[in-house]
Amino acid sequence: MKPVSHAFKDNAKQALADEPLRRALGGIKHGFVANRAKARAKLPEFERLRDEARAVKEHTLAHLDLYLEAYEKKVTETGGHVHWAATAADARAAILQICQAAGAKTVTKGKSMVGEEIAINEHLEAAGITPVETDLGEYLIQLRHEPPSHIIAPAIHLNKGQVEADFRREHTDLPDNRVLEEPAQLVAEARAVLRKQFLAADVGITGANLLIAETGTSVIVTNEGNGDLTQCLPRIHVVITSIEKMVPTLEDANTILRVLARSATGQECSTYTTFSTGPKRDGDPDGPDEYHVVVLDNGRSEMLGGQFHDMLRCIRCGACMNHCPVYGAIGGHAYGWVYPGPMGAVLTPSLIGIDEAGNLPNASTFCGRCEAVCPMRIPLPKMMRHWREREYEKGNTPAFYKLSLKAWAYAAKNPRLYQTLTGLLIPLLARFGSKGRFRSLPLASGWTRYRDLPAPQGKTFQQLWRAKEMRS
């Protein structure tokens, strides 16, 4: 997908005017947020578990080269193939080659954010291969040719009526007079349509929530079971994933899984947690004949050890966006690429550049709720600030804004000048704002377009304090 992050302000404006979207986003509070809070309250050791999960990832990242090699060795031993992909293009090429070698016509897909990142669907389509998303949310947005608007609930922006309309438009072989009012009816229809695709697929592509070095295993967590059908029924299973998904052991995977589901949906454990190790062995009742893992770097190894290193701990639970007031106001599409919300505001500039994604780390109130709920304790606001520093150093800060900032800073760095200037200006301003507020004020239109601006009371505190000191 071609990023439209540079148009963030316009995207946000559109989103704010989209009433159905605002209603859909309003539901997050009663769903993900409330459920996470309940799950956390039920597990006394949750905070300790967060520390443990964080430590697992920190250890892994510190020795990532070793664990990646150990992982590859295990995958190979169990009969699978690891394909290292330095860039998105490398990953696309590797997957296409596997599909073409198999003569694939239809490819089923489990949900994968890395798949979105490398835009694998478009690539397969261009080569005459039909990718079919099998996660319900992904299926819905595929019908609409839209990107996901949330990393675990890709169609969170849609409502029932929109889904019904899409199904009636797309599923033309079904009777026109069928009833599609209840969510259950919509789900049943999607299941029936997808069932045929599962059986027809030549290749199944899934993502991976975790990779386990000691066993060469990839792990997916889903709630629909679509991932299992995607990876077990076709002859070939391709895992598309990225280097930072690694953990050393099964035990470590368990630690991460315990915080992942709770942070994401408030479940103790997702409905399906599936461990895949190699292709079908002799005597196995099912499983693929071939098992491939495409491991993407795409700029991640450059983040190791740098200012954005901590971002590599992210386990893609979505808690940061669920709790973000900005995401809650505008939704995910406004962010203009694959990863929205606070985690996207940090990761997107790393992956597609700060020139394209500069707005993202700026569009935060730094309220800190994202960091407070992040199971991996990623200091998201701090890293957004680092992006702002880089932008400032690059000279990307808008000229008028920078000039105002510089003028203010110059005065603030010279206390005497500052006291003199404010001592003159503030009482003057107070006189114009005798009603206690301004309905409009030159240079403050960004504020007064929507709000009144409370006026100064009169003299500054410093003036009053000095006068008081003189009297006493």
Place this chain on the structure above:
Amino acid sequence: MAGKNQAISTPTVGLFVTCLVDLIRPSVGFAAVKLLEEAGCRVEVPQSQTCCGQPAYNSGDKSDARALALNTIAAFEGFDYVVAPSGSCAGMLKHHYPELLGDDPETAERANKFAQKVYELISFLVDVREMKAVSAAFEANTTYHDSCAGLRELGIKKQPRELLASVKGLTLTEMDEAEICCGFGGTFSIKYPDISNAIVEKKTGNITASKTTCLLAGDLGCLMNMAGKLSREGKRVEVRHVAEVLAGMTDTPAIGQGDEGTQ
């Protein structure tokens, strides 16, 4: 901790007024002085203070932010404590100065030493000075907004509620989502006014739904944002800094209100 603090019977507190209180609402500064004196402190107000530097820091301008941080530290490091009537500015002094000045061992040590003395006003009164009650009276049904930096950087939640419970005539009704950002975010409110507006609209909705007549908080930036939105919406809610109420200094017009009063 308490024992150590009690060792200083009459500590000298440097009041970090904060630029917004200095310029927009000096009455909050005087309320802070009164409360600190009631808590047995001697208060001084260094004239060389200006702003904590957050606008520069959060805009990526590290060199100006550093210069302002060093200016603040120089003005205040001689006091027993540094107290600010703002969680946001206190958080900047306490948590972000050490980070901002951490590259150079010399400034790092100064910033760390300084940070240990820094407190937000209400938490200082309750946690350090062990204030349990105030002598103020204020007839109002109030609600309290937990400003983000105070809540999440400094753990301020119970302290203002504890002291408010002792104000005669005051009742406190919690609003829904009291802990969610009001959409101010400093320069955010000017850089992204549309989004900021959508967030503050939710907040004023929650304030109105609480059916209270007075909104309190501990940060003037957030208060100005919410008061400005409430008055634009024509909602009659009296908005005040919590220090004014605790100090019994509520005869000044509320935030965003003129001499005609709040009604």
